[in-house]
Amino acid sequence: MPTFTALTTLPGKDPAEKLGEAMERLIPEPTGVGVFEIEDDSGLWEVGGYFVEAPDEAGLAVLAAAFGAKPFVISELPETDWVAKVKRELAPVEAGRFFVYGSHDADKVPEGVEPLLIEAAMAFGTGHHGTTQGCLRALDRLDNGGFTGRNVADIGCGTAVLAMGAARIWPNPVLASDIDPVAVEVAEANVAVNGLEGRVKCVVAAGFDNPELQAAAPFDLVFANILKGPLIDLAPDMASNLQDGGYAILSGILNEQADEVIAVYARSGINLVHREEIGEWTTLTLVK
Numbered sequence: 001m002p003t004f005t006a007l008t009t010l011p012g013k014d015p016a017e018k019l020g021e022a023m024e025r026l027i028p029e030p031t032g033v034g035v036f037e038i039e040d041d042s043g044l045w046e047v048g049g050y051f052v053e054a055p056d057e058a059g060l061a062v063l064a065a066a067f068g069a070k071p072f073v074i075s076e077l078p079e080t081d082w083v084a085k086v087k088r089e090l091a092p093v094e095a096g097r098f099f100v101y102g103s104h105d106a107d108k109v110p111e112g113v114e115p116l117l118i119e120a121a122m123a124f125g126t127g128h129h130g131t132t133q134g135c136l137r138a139l140d141r142l143d144n145g146g147f148t149g150r151n152v153a154d155i156g157c158g159t160a161v162l163a164m165g166a167a168r169i170w171p172n173p174v175l176a177s178d179i180d181p182v183a184v185e186v187a188e189a190n191v192a193v194n195g196l197e198g199r200v201k202c203v204v205a206a207g208f209d210n211p212e213l214q215a216a217a218p219f220d221l222v223f224a225n226i227l228k229g230p231l232i233d234l235a236p237d238m239a240s241n242l243q244d245g246g247y248a249i250l251s252g253i254l255n256e257q258a259d260e261v262i263a264v265y266a267r268s269g270i271n272l273v274h275r276e277e278i279g280e281w282t283t284l285t286l287v288k
Contacts, residue, residue: 003050003051003052003076004050004051004052004053004054004055004074004075004076005048005049005050005051005074005075006023006030006048006049006051006055006060006072006073006074007046007047007048007072007073007075008046008047008048008064008069008070008071008072008073009038009044009045009046009047009069009070010044010045010047010067010068010069010070011043011044011045011068012043012045013037013045015045015067015068015069016035016045016046016047017035018067019035019047019063019067019069020033020034020035020047022063022066022067023047023049023060023063026049026055026056026059026060026063027056027059028051028052028053028054028055028056030049030050030051030055031050031051031052032049032050033047033048033049033050034046034047034048034049035047036048041229047069054074054076055074057072057074060072060074092105092108092109093133094113095132095133095134095136095137095140096136096137096139096140096141096144097113097114097140097169098113098114098115098116098136098139098140098165098168099113099114099115099116100116100118100132100136100161101115101116101117101118102117102118103117114165114168114169115194116161116164116165116168116194117190117193117194118159118161118190130278130279130280130281131225131251131252131253131278131281131283132161132162132225132251133278134251134276134278134281134282134283135162135223135225135249135251135283136161136162136165137276137278137283138249138274138276138283138285139162139165139166139169139223139249141274141285142221142247142249142285143169143170147221147247148170149166149170149172149174149220149221150170150172150220151172151216151218151219151220151221151243152166152170152172152174152175152219152220152221152222152223153174153175153176153177153208153213153216153217153219153221153222153223153241154166154174154175154176154177154222154223155177155205155207155208155222155223155224155226155234156177156178156179156224156225156226156230156252157176157177157178157183157184157187157202157223158178158183158186158187158225159183159186159187159190160176160186160187160188160190160191160200160202161190162176162223162225162249163175163176163187163191163200163202163223164190164191164194164196164200166221166223167196167199167200168196173198173199173200173201174199174200174201175200175201175203175212175213175216176191176200176201176202176203177202177203177204177205177208177210177213178202178204178205179204179205179206180204181204184202184203184204187200187202188202207230207233207234207237208237208240208241213241217240217241218240218241218242218243218246219241219242219243219246220242220243220245220246220247221246221247221248221249222238222241222242222246222247222248222249223248223249224238224248224249224250224251224252225249225250225251225252226252227252227253228252228253228254228257228260228261230252231250231252231253231261232260232261232264235264235265235267235268235270236268238265238268238270239268239269239270239288242270242288243288244288245287245288246287246288247273247285247286247287247288248265248270248284248285248286248287248288249283249284249285249286250265250283250284250286251281251282251283251284252281253281253282253283253284254280254281254282255277255280255281255282257282258275258282258284261284262275262284262286265284265286269288270286270287270288271286271287271288272284272285272286273285273286273287
């Protein structure tokens with residue numbers, strides 16, 4: 001069965017959300033509608049819908065005009081078994097001592113590594129993305145340098161691969177949080193399948209705003225693999241929740257954005273120790 005997409009952009013959250021709501025009333029109706037902020041400081045939002053039959057182009061044109069959006073771009077997607085595609089294309093990844101793999105590659109786990117199993121259907125945050133890979137390499141580098149995390153948090157944890165990496169090599173429990181309850185459910189499932197229940201606790205939180213995080217602070221290591229904008233907003237709270245001498249491993253930063261993030265964190269008393277570029281992404285290790 002073919003799938004059609006209809007995508008547009010427009011400035012402002014409220015108009016974008018209202019356009020998304022209006023799209024849901026189209027006939028034929030979309031099977032799903034998404035509204036996302038474009039993380040490039042442009043102030044633009046993307047509104048998109050998925051359809052199992054060709055959408056009403058005239059109706060979409062009227063909506064775009066009514067809400068001040070660009071004309072919708074309509075595309076037909078080829079039939080794809082996405083999970084099978086991920087299994088074919090996402091080979092296991094080594095990041096320092098860590099080996100990130102899907103269950104379809106369980107027979108490829110070598111001796112002498114710290115294995116982290118992430119199912120193929122949960123592709124972002126598996127270690128194939130340069131940001132996650134960079135954070136795991138930074139974790140490996142800290143441990144090799146003699147640091148042991150005794151109170152670790154993973155803010156914006158996604159699949160919880162970073163929290164699980166820390167729990168694999170150090171004995172103390174790790175707190176993992178995400179603003180998205182669905183991501184937290186995914187994280188809990190990954191923790192269970194990796195045999196780390198009781199070692200990684202997953203909670204819903206925006207930044208550090210959760211009673212369990214507040215009770216555990218200050219941390220000696222905090223991961224935050226999110227995006228430049230949220231990372232900059234997080235800097236004051238990071239300073240409040242990181243102990244003196246504690247480390248922050250930050251990613252989700254495009255290479256050209258790294259200097260700005262470094263400067264913002266330096267103003268909060270958290271200074272650069274190491275930076276690494278993997279593809280278009282930079283990972284920063286900083287110390288308070």
